[in-house]
Amino acid sequence: MNETHPTMARVFERTGLEPSALALKINVSPQSVTNWSKRGISKTGALEVAKEFGYSVDWILTGEKEQWLDRIMRVEDVSEVCEDPAAEADIDMFHYMVPLFDWDFDTTWRMDDVSDFVMRPSNVPEWSVCLIVQNQSMASEFNPEDMIFIDVHISIDELKDSDFIVVRKDGVPEAMLRQLLIGDSASEKYIRPYNPDWPDQTVIRLDDSYEMLGKVVAKLITYD
Incomplete structure (x- = not known):
């Protein structure tokens, strides 16, 4: 059984959306979300998620920084x-x-x-x-x-x-x-x-x- 890539696991957990709903929300194809779930989200995909939900791109891609902007x-x-x-x-x-x-x-x-x-x-x-x-x-x-x-x-x-x-x-x-x-x-x-x-x-x-x-x-x- 294939595990969801960590980058997408973070996105699914925070948004609470299923893959098809996420694809609709950020205006990409369901196949793109499926591919990201297997191989990891692309930078372009991370940008789209960040624009829609306000998450940090660094957090989406690495999980190493705060979900929101971490400094004034x-x-x-x-x-x-x-x-x-x-x-x-x-x-x-x-x-x-x-x-x-x-x-x-x-x-x-x-x-x-x-x-x-x-x-x-x-x-x-x-x-x-x-x-x-x-x-x-x-x-x-x-x-x-x-x-x-x-x-x-x-x-x-x-x-x-x-x-x-x-x-x-x-x-x-x-x-x-x-x-x-x-x-x-x-x-x-x-x-x-x-x-x-x-x-x-x-x-x-x-x-x-x-x-x-x-x-x-x-x-x-x-x-x-």
Whole structure:
């Protein structure tokens, strides 16, 4: 007799749903739920369950973290959320998540390149992605390990002077975070590091050899 995979056992236990009812609830085929029950839920499936019920993706996949968000989080200038998902009915933090990418992500933002999923603050666009700052080039505005949310649908023509953007130069595998400077005309755009102590203070003309990948719209601050 086949045992239910632990990832799905957790979901069935917490939701109290049968496989067919769960499939209907998260809008997947009953066969998908059957397959997950045998082999373990996929990341995409875990995301759907998390969006519907507000569980932590980490908890679904590993069982090692709390079922609900295990620390108070504040998004600077965006929204505040608390541990109890029922405490603030107008905050949809527990119903949406965004993909977390490494800095060498593919420009098409393929799901195959997603390293994890994180909770999306309510005022951050659904089409955003998340990155974790890696170095001091943008300190003190953005420090290593800061989690930033990027609007990937914004066009370069919508950017304003001093915006923080993610760009990548042709032929370079990793993207970088920089501050935008607009010159005397809207067509003159430059990027620079924000940290005045960063070794490379070069101001770069944002020409056709650079691809603008998105604008920073929020920074997550966590309190342990």
